[in-house]
Amino acid sequence: MEQNQKIIIIGGGVAAKEAAIAARKQDPSASIIILAKEQYLPYYRPFLTEYLTNDLNEKRFFLADKNFYHQHKINVYLNDPVVSIIPEQKKVITQSHHFFIYDRLILAMGSYNFIPFPHVLEKKGVFSIKTLDEAKEVKRFTNIAQKAIIIGGGLLGLEAAWALKRKGLDVTIVEQVDRILPLQLDATCSIYVEKMIISKGIHLQLGTSVQKILGESRVSGVKLSNGNILPCDLLLFSIGVRSNTTLVKNIGIDTHHGILVNEKMETSIPTIYAAGDVCEFQEKVTGTWPPALLQGKVAGTNAAGGMMLYTPPISSTMISAFETKIFSIGDIRQNNTDNEYQHLSFKDSKKNIYRQLYFLNDQLAGGILIGDIHYSTKLIKGLQTKISIHDAKILFDM
Numbered sequence: 454m455e456q457n458q459k460i461i462i463i464g465g466g467v468a469a470k471e472a473a474i475a476a477r478k479q480d481p482s483a484s485i486i487i488l489a490k491e492q493y494l495p496y497y498r499p500f501l502t503e504y505l506t507n508d509l510n511e512k513r514f515f516l517a518d519k520n521f522y523h524q525h526k527i528n529v530y531l532n533d534p535v536v537s538i539i540p541e542q543k544k545v546i547t548q549s550h551h552f553f554i555y556d557r558l559i560l561a562m563g564s565y566n567f568i569p570f571p572h573v574l575e576k577k578g579v580f581s582i583k584t585l586d587e588a589k590e591v592k593r594f595t596n597i598a599q600k601a602i603i604i605g606g607g608l609l610g611l612e613a614a615w616a617l618k619r620k621g622l623d624v625t626i627v628e629q630v631d632r633i634l635p636l637q638l639d640a641t642c643s644i645y646v647e648k649m650i651i652s653k654g655i656h657l658q659l660g661t662s663v664q665k666i667l668g669e670s671r672v673s674g675v676k677l678s679n680g681n682i683l684p685c686d687l688l689l690f691s692i693g694v695r696s697n698t699t700l701v702k703n704i705g706i707d708t709h710h711g712i713l714v715n716e717k718m719e720t721s722i723p724t725i726y727a728a729g730d731v732c733e734f735q736e737k738v739t740g741t742w743p744p745a746l747l748q749g750k751v752a753g754t755n756a757a758g759g760m761m762l763y764t765p766p767i768s769s770t771m772i773s774a775f776e777t778k779i780f781s782i783g784d785i786r787q788n789n790t791d792n793e794y795q796h797l798s799f800k801d802s803k804k805n806i807y808r809q810l811y812f813l814n815d816q817l818a819g820g821i822l823i824g825d826i827h828y829s830t831k832l833i834k835g836l837q838t839k840i841s842i843h844d845a846k847i848l849f850d851m
């Protein structure tokens with residue numbers, strides 16, 4: 454491997470940070486540079502919803518401080534997005550007209566929140582949270598807003614709804630599917646959580662979508678496909694993400710929903726790697742933190758001359774809202790017919806505890822924990838070792 458190779462990383466999230474650290478471990482003499490669009494060092498993005506109701510604890514929020522990057526000889530350039538990549542010259546150019554030459558390039562530009570209505574974010578009161586600056590804006594606005602509508606009943610939508618409710622707003626969640634958390638819960642558990650949400654005074658509009666956003670310069674409400682008109686002065690979109698692929702549109706790299714990568718996080722252009730929300734591995738853009746972290750590590754290691762293969766972690770979700778916790782992992786009968794599955798359930802209505810485990814051919818395939826999630830470690834281990842129904846009954850007190 455050549456000496457003093459130049460590794461450039463585009464992005465400023467967890468995938469970028471992990472890629473830089475892994476590259477440094479692999480090659481102590483490489484020049485490593487992170488080029489980031491945001492004005493902040495990489496931070497723990499999942500905290501942004503909690504930030505709506507809590508103060509920011511910088512030690513916990515930032516993935517590392519300035520000194521850390523300095524000690525690891527990682528140069529971070531903030532607030533200056535890359536606007537152009539020229540693979541033939543192995544060159545990238547930033548908005549402020551600085552250019553950088555690389556031997557290896559890692560793309561970690563993450564994703565943006567999908568908004569189906571063009572220019573709607575220009576209306577006062579319409580938001581979507583992806584960055585700390587956006588979360589700050591929403592937080593400021595909650596001091597004057599009274600009625601909020603959250604579009605999207607997934608993980609982030611529910612957490613945001615709970616945060617706004619706790620700030621004293623009247624909150625309605627609109628979900629296109631006829632139940633909440635359609636990706637994380639089975640139908641029984643969705644109903645269970647829906648009751649919990651309603652009991653906290655949050656309104657649900659399920660099986661309907663937004664047809665029109667009302668109000669001229671500021672939002673005044675939404676018209677739904679079921680005919681209902683709901684007034685609001687704060688509208689928050691939370692209906693999924695799309696990979697940030699605009700930057701690579703004309704450079705001849707293979708993309709689908711994201712930038713296509715193999716298990717080494719190599720793209721179709723030799724010397725260019727991709728990791729995190731921006732990439733697509735085995736037809737999937739994961740859009741979650743643990744895969745982004747791991748992919749960053751793999752990309753950084755391989756870009757610096759090492760050898761590491763990516764194995765996707767078992768997908769899991771943890772939600773903390775409505776004074777409860779919900780943990781969902783693995784295959785919970787979402788995409789298959791019911792018949793093949795066996796399941797075990799446990800319910801303690803007084804304590805608001807619910808456990809549901811799914812088995813395929815007498816092997817644990819997935820599970821949902823509501824209320825009491827201290828079984829989550831056992832659940833992860835049980836999935837790895839594919840325990841039987843008999844063993845699960847004992848292990849999970851069912």
Ligand SMILES: Cc1cc2nc3c(=O)[nH]c(=O)nc-3n(C[C@H](O)[C@H](O)[C@H](O)COP(=O)(O)OP(=O)(O)OC[C@H]3O[C@@H](n4cnc5c(N)ncnc54)[C@H](O)[C@@H]3O)c2cc1C
Pocket residue numbers: 463464465466467468469488489490491498499500501502533534535536561562563564582583584609697700728729730731739740741742743745771
């Ligand atoms: C509010 C919120 C809550 C979440 N909660 C959870 C959760 O509970 N659990 C979970 O698993 N996941 C959660 N996620 C998702 C998780 O945060 C992402 O999957 C993860 O951050 C992806 O990391 P990344 O590094 O790939 O991309 P990102 O974190 O999106 O970072 C990409 C960075 O690249 C920068 N960038 C983009 N274009 C350029 C450019 N041209 N030049 C330079 N820089 C550029 C962006 O500005 C951004 O800073 C949440 C996300 C949000 C927004």
